[in-house]
Amino acid sequence: MSAVFEQIFQVGFLAAIIRIATPLAFATLGEMFSERAGVLNLGIEGIMLLSAMAGFTATSLSGSLWLGVLVAVLTGALMGAVHALFTVALGLSQHVCGIGVTLFCSGLAYFLYRLIFGQQSVPPSIKGFQPVPIPLLSDIPILGPAVFNQFALVYLAIIAVPLAAFVLYRTPWGLSVRMVGENPRAADSAGVSVIGTRFQAVILGGALMGLAGAFLTMAQFNAFTFGVVSGRGWVAIALVVFGRWDPWRSAGAALLFAFVDALQLRMQASGLGHIPYEAFLMLPFIFTIVAMAVMSRNAVAPSALLKPFRREER
Amino acid sequence: MFRLEARTSTPAWFNLALPLLAIGATLILCSGLIAIAGAGVVEAYGVMLSASLGDSYAITETLVRAAPMIFTGLAVAVAFRAKFWNIGAEGQLLAGAVASCAVGAIPMPGYLAMLLMAVAGAAAGAVVAQVPATLRVKFKVDDVVSSLLLNSVIYYALMALIEGPWKDSFSGYPISPPIEDAANFPVLIEGTRLHLGVIVALVAAPLIWFLIARTTLGFRIRVTGENPEAARYGGINVQRVLLSTALLTGALAGLAGVGEVGGVHFQVMSDISPGYGYSGIVVAMLARLNPLGVVPAAIFLAAVMTGAEAMSRATGVPAFLSDVIQGTALLAMLVALLFTAYRVRRVGASR
Numbered sequence: 001m002s003a004v005f006e007q008i009f010q011v012g013f014l015a016a017i018i019r020i021a022t023p024l025a026f027a028t029l030g031e032m033f034s035e036r037a038g039v040l041n042l043g044i045e046g047i048m049l050l051s052a053m054a055g056f057t058a059t060s061l062s063g064s065l066w067l068g069v070l071v072a073v074l075t076g077a078l079m080g081a082v083h084a085l086f087t088v089a090l091g092l093s094q095h096v097c098g099i100g101v102t103l104f105c106s107g108l109a110y111f112l113y114r115l116i117f118g119q120q121s122v123p124p125s126i127k128g129f130q131p132v133p134i135p136l137l138s139d140i141p142i143l144g145p146a147v148f149n150q151f152a153l154v155y156l157a158i159i160a161v162p163l164a165a166f167v168l169y170r171t172p173w174g175l176s177v178r179m180v181g182e183n184p185r186a187a188d189s190a191g192v193s194v195i196g197t198r199f200q201a202v203i204l205g206g207a208l209m210g211l212a213g214a215f216l217t218m219a220q221f222n223a224f225t226f227g228v229v230s231g232r233g234w235v236a237i238a239l240v241v242f243g244r245w246d247p248w249r250s251a252g253a254a255l256l257f258a259f260v261d262a263l264q265l266r267m268q269a270s271g272l273g274h275i276p277y278e279a280f281l282m283l284p285f286i287f288t289i290v291a292m293a294v295m296s297r298n299a300v301a302p303s304a305l306l307k308p309f310r311r312e313e314r
Numbered sequence: 315m316f317r318l319e320a321r322t323s324t325p326a327w328f329n330l331a332l333p334l335l336a337i338g339a340t341l342i343l344c345s346g347l348i349a350i351a352g353a354g355v356v357e358a359y360g361v362m363l364s365a366s367l368g369d370s371y372a373i374t375e376t377l378v379r380a381a382p383m384i385f386t387g388l389a390v391a392v393a394f395r396a397k398f399w400n401i402g403a404e405g406q407l408l409a410g411a412v413a414s415c416a417v418g419a420i421p422m423p424g425y426l427a428m429l430l431m432a433v434a435g436a437a438a439g440a441v442v443a444q445v446p447a448t449l450r451v452k453f454k455v456d457d458v459v460s461s462l463l464l465n466s467v468i469y470y471a472l473m474a475l476i477e478g479p480w481k482d483s484f485s486g487y488p489i490s491p492p493i494e495d496a497a498n499f500p501v502l503i504e505g506t507r508l509h510l511g512v513i514v515a516l517v518a519a520p521l522i523w524f525l526i527a528r529t530t531l532g533f534r535i536r537v538t539g540e541n542p543e544a545a546r547y548g549g550i551n552v553q554r555v556l557l558s559t560a561l562l563t564g565a566l567a568g569l570a571g572v573g574e575v576g577g578v579h580f581q582v583m584s585d586i587s588p589g590y591g592y593s594g595i596v597v598a599m600l601a602r603l604n605p606l607g608v609v610p611a612a613i614f615l616a617a618v619m620t621g622a623e624a625m626s627r628a629t630g631v632p633a634f635l636s637d638v639i640q641g642t643a644l645l646a647m648l649v650a651l652l653f654t655a656y657r658v659r660r661v662g663a664s665r
Binding site: 099100103108111231237 | 350464467478640652
């Protein structure tokens with residue numbers, strides 16, 4: 001047993017956790033901004049997939065990684081705007097619109113990918129982001145190689161968490177977002193544009209989801225495949241609940257989930273008994289459902305979540 | 315400026331006109347993608363139409379594909395009526411497929427096998443749907459998220475089964491052993507794949523309509539969905555209604571899986587459902603959650619799916635167009651639904 005234990009907790013384990021957590025952190029922060037403004041975005045799975053495809057394609061055609069990231073972010077923001085158009089401007093059901101956005105984005109991603117790259121036996125790949133060691137910090141034992149010898153996008157995620165907390169809690173815009181998510185009518189009376197703020201939050205959320213998608217095809221897999229997102233978007237929605245709509249807790253939730261996922265990967269690799277590897281793939285999802293059951297009792301969702309705002313109606 | 319103004323009443327002809335309007339808008343929007351792919355729009359849609367509804371064989375193929383979506387569409391319609399947000403029809407379908415496959419592999423007289431397959435499949439789907447409902451009722455867990463996550467859990471469980479104990483030891487492929495020949499659903503028209511399950515699906519729609527529109531349980535489901543406060547005040551046990559709804563919706567989605575195993579594939583494989591569970595959401599919305607409307611809506615989506623493959627072969631437009639059409643149809647229908655509650659008014663720029 002101790003041999004298995006040692007094999008699981010190698011030096012690379014912490015690095016793997018951080019890499020798995022990165023796209024989840026972006027996606028979770030994105031969903032959090034959207035929900036804080038009162039808009040559930042179930043389009044996240046599709047938005048991540050379309051952005052992952054768009055970023056990959058842009059890099060593949062131009063050779064520039066950062067152009068690919070930019071395209072992915074803009075794609076995410078655009079799709080966020082589409083979701084906002086339906087749910088905020090028109091006040092349609094957030095659940096069903098989100099599913100519609102996911103179906104639309106997934107279909108479009110596969111359609112355009114097949115159109116551009118055709119049907120190939122080996123999917124085309126790109127030279128993705130390479131680890132960039134940070135001088136001095138990367139020499140810290142254990143923590144150094146795991147945290148400070150990573151892709152640029154990982155550093156971006158590490159910066160994004162405190163930045164998101166600052167924006168949400170310490171800026172006037174963040175206050176507006178929280179107001180329109182908690183009490184839109186009061187926000188409206190105070191002169192805050194409910195529709196405008198919600199649009200901005202959902203678009204920002206979409207951009208972050210795009211960043212999550214970019215990480216998958218441009219740093220983690222360096223190719224676009226059909227299962228590239230495989231439920232990470234849905235997990236992010238659960239992590240927002242688990243993280244109680246707070247940037248720090250959400251990032252913590254992403255790390256915890258990444259820990260379970262990395263553990264699951266190691267357990268697969270260690271070939272425990274004759275258990276099919278899919279049994280391990282289930283673990284993170286079961287973990288998330290159980291975690292939600294534990295956390296949801298005293299979770300406090302933004303009170304205007306799922307409620308469209310129409311000024312004329314009381 | 316335009317402004318939305320609440321309607322006091324909805325004209326009756328809207329019920330028919332809106333889905334048609336949404337479908338028309340969808341086809342126009344998606345024709346842009348056909349043009350980008352370098353094919354003629356009229357030609358591409360023409361191929362889709364003739365390949366899905368052009369001759370009697372095409373029609374039976376479309377009906378075979380519509381059957382699982384009728385079931386998932388009914389499942390979603392029932393659930394959404396109670397505002398039980400069951401996004402888990404996909405997982406419930408897979409559970410139904412696995413359970414019916416396990417039962418169908420046991421040697422027994424054919425009709426008994428089919429009956430037991432249906433019972434097992436429905437029960438498996440119902441059990442899976444019970445999870446998000448129970449989590450919502452007991453732990454206040456958001457049913458959208460939990461039912462979504464369960465889809466992944468069930469999918470991996472299915473994969474574990476066909477990669478593990480059920481793996482075909484002869485070919486080594488991850489597919490389950492086939493069900494008994496006697497358990498194969500009878501084919502209704504020689505030379506086609508039109509099987510008994512399709513008829514069951516077509517009969518299920520009016521039955522579910524009757525259940526929703528004319529029975530006490532249906533009444534409770536509707537009231538719970540429309541106004542839970544009023545339901546509670548009226549002495550309805552809202553939690554129990556939600557749990558009953560979950561049983562019903564899960565059983566319907568499970569039956570979708572039974573039909574695929576008994577009538578189409580005769581075994582379980584990883585791609586037994588090309589997302590029929592999610593298509594069920596599109597079907598239910600196009601049908602405006604009316605069980606009778608589910609049938610034409612499912613046939614429309616099935617025709618798009620069947621036709622898209624032929625269109626892809628003939629014109630080179632990727633068959634994924636059918637997925638884009640599904641997503642667009644759902645969004646277009648939502649916008650169309652807006653017009654049942656609101657009318658667009660021109661107002662002066664003064665506002």
